[in-house]
Amino acid sequence: MISGRFFAAGADRRIAITIAILFGVAVIVPILNIAVPPDSALHVPSYVVALVGKYLCYALLALALDLVWGFCGILSLGHGAFFALGGYAMGMYLMRQIGDRGVYANPLLPDFMVFLNWKELPWFWHGFDHFWFAALMVMLVPGLLAFVFGWFAFRSRVTGVYLSIITQAMTYALLLAFFRNDMGFGGNNGLTDFKDILGFNVQANTTRSALFAASAATLALGVFITWRIIGSKYGKLLMAVRDAENRTRFLGWRAENVKLFAFTVSAVMAGIAGALYVPQVGIINPGEFDPANSIEVVVWTAVGGRGTIVGPIIGAVLVNAGKSWFTGALPEFWLLALGGLFIAVTLLLPSGIVGMWDSWQAKRNGREAAADAVDAAAPEMAIAPAAIVRGERPAASGAPEPQPAE
Numbered sequence: 056m057i058s059g060r061f062f063a064a065g066a067d068r069r070i071a072i073t074i075a076i077l078f079g080v081a082v083i084v085p086i087l088n089i090a091v092p093p094d095s096a097l098h099v100p101s102y103v104v105a106l107v108g109k110y111l112c113y114a115l116l117a118l119a120l121d122l123v124w125g126f127c128g129i130l131s132l133g134h135g136a137f138f139a140l141g142g143y144a145m146g147m148y149l150m151r152q153i154g155d156r157g158v159y160a161n162p163l164l165p166d167f168m169v170f171l172n173w174k175e176l177p178w179f180w181h182g183f184d185h186f187w188f189a190a191l192m193v194m195l196v197p198g199l200l201a202f203v204f205g206w207f208a209f210r211s212r213v214t215g216v217y218l219s220i221i222t223q224a225m226t227y228a229l230l231l232a233f234f235r236n237d238m239g240f241g242g243n244n245g246l247t248d249f250k251d252i253l254g255f256n257v258q259a260n261t262t263r264s265a266l267f268a269a270s271a272a273t274l275a276l277g278v279f280i281t282w283r284i285i286g287s288k289y290g291k292l293l294m295a296v297r298d299a300e301n302r303t304r305f306l307g308w309r310a311e312n313v314k315l316f317a318f319t320v321s322a323v324m325a326g327i328a329g330a331l332y333v334p335q336v337g338i339i340n341p342g343e344f345d346p347a348n349s350i351e352v353v354v355w356t357a358v359g360g361r362g363t364i365v366g367p368i369i370g371a372v373l374v375n376a377g378k379s380w381f382t383g384a385l386p387e388f389w390l391l392a393l394g395g396l397f398i399a400v401t402l403l404l405p406s407g408i409v410g411m412w413d414s415w416q417a418k419r420n421g422r423e424a425a426a427d428a429v430d431a432a433a434p435e436m437a438i439a440p441a442a443i444v445r446g447e448r449p450a451a452s453g454a455p456e457p458q459p460a461e
Contacts, residue, residue: 070282073365074275081271085264101260105335106379108267110372112332115274117355117367119324122281124353125362126290127317128297130215132349133222134325136229137197139343141326143233144196146246146339147180148189149257153250166248167241177239186253193330194323201322202315209311209318214300223346230344245340252334263335270331274368277324281364284320293317354397360407369408 084107087099116138123129155162159169163176182188204225208218236242255262284290295303296310304310333339342348351374359370374396381389404411 067282069365070278073278073368077271077275077278081268081275084271085268088264089260101263104260104263104267108263108270108335109332110375111267111270111274112328112335113352113355113375114368114371115270115277115328115331116325117352117359117371118274118277118281118364119321119328120352120356121361121364121367122284122321122324123314123317124356125367126285126297127293127314128300129314129318130219130353131222131318131321132219132346132353133226134321134352135346135349136226136344137201137322137325138329138332138348139229139233139339139341140197140200141193141329142333142339142343143240143246143329144183144189144192144326145330145333146249147183147192147240148186149249149252149334150246151180151184152252153248156250157248165241165246167244168239171236173239180239190330193326197322197326197329198319201319205315205318209314212311223349226344226346226349230341230346233341233344241340243341245338245342246333247338247340249334249337257334257337266331266335270335273327273331277327278364278368284317285364289313289316351393354393354400356407358396358400358404358407360409360411360413363407363409363413366407366409373408 084099084104087097088101088104091098093100116134119137120131120134123131150165153165157166157169159166161169164173168176183192204222208221213221232238233240233245234243240246249257251257252262252266255265257263285293292303292308292313296308296313300310303313329339329343352371355371355374356367357370358374359368360366374393377396378389378393381392385392400407406414
């Protein structure tokens, strides 16, 4: 848990406020959902808890992208793949918890395997009946994929739009692979019909509230970790690679190692976001690998303001809340609205909502500083005209007065 020493150590005020709000939400919302009667105006319905919990998972995914895009200059169009892999790892655990309560009542094989006439559990499904193993795979699988991918891409010095295209190709390849029934992940239907998590009913209000609290607390932890990374010496090096990679290499730093670390950490964060997302929505399928989903994450980050830590969180919540409203009120115009939003932000708010706020604050502070400087210099400026009227020559402040020649 974050100690008071963190807040007393000169931490950025915005980060501290964000973390405090997230922890406050993690406590207050479950209480308003469970302890407050449904007929009360303060009651938070269960569907709102699940919906906002999903937004928080998206916010953690956007924060993961911001670490590599906003602070390292790597525009990844494949972060949806890491999100989906983390979700599949958690989904495999949830499927193993069903046991003989499935449609075919097979205590070992999930329903889709029985339907496809699988005779035994594939080797890569073993161990997922334990939560600790699934939690380890949630971080290990996306992190390992990011490490291997980054090892080859960054050492080949693939940058810019070429790297973005390769990350998108990776996501699309995984999409096609997971659609196959013989992959052992449920094919087109994916994994669903979850029953329990850690022995608790997934559909129960208390479990949903606990998952919401876990999502909010994990997002707060992600904000803290990202802030610590960016504020460290490595964070300065990360931004140096973003702004002048060739100069950084000339100074003796291995830019590919700097990128690789950030890319791997970012993938692990995305995998955790996917793992928290799956039990709250109740399904994971290959559609999560769709490259369009990764592009949406870029939109969230750009709208909120990349390179600001807090901005991607704001962007993810606002855009997805707007998506929920648009898909209900004007479903046929949602994609047009999303595209228009991205174009508008690119043209009018290139630094995003938080970036625009920071620019406005900087300009206001600059004007106030200039006004204070003028006010401070006003008394000295008033002395000069009076001296000129008396025929005297005003001396510079702190300089000796001229002496008459002998």
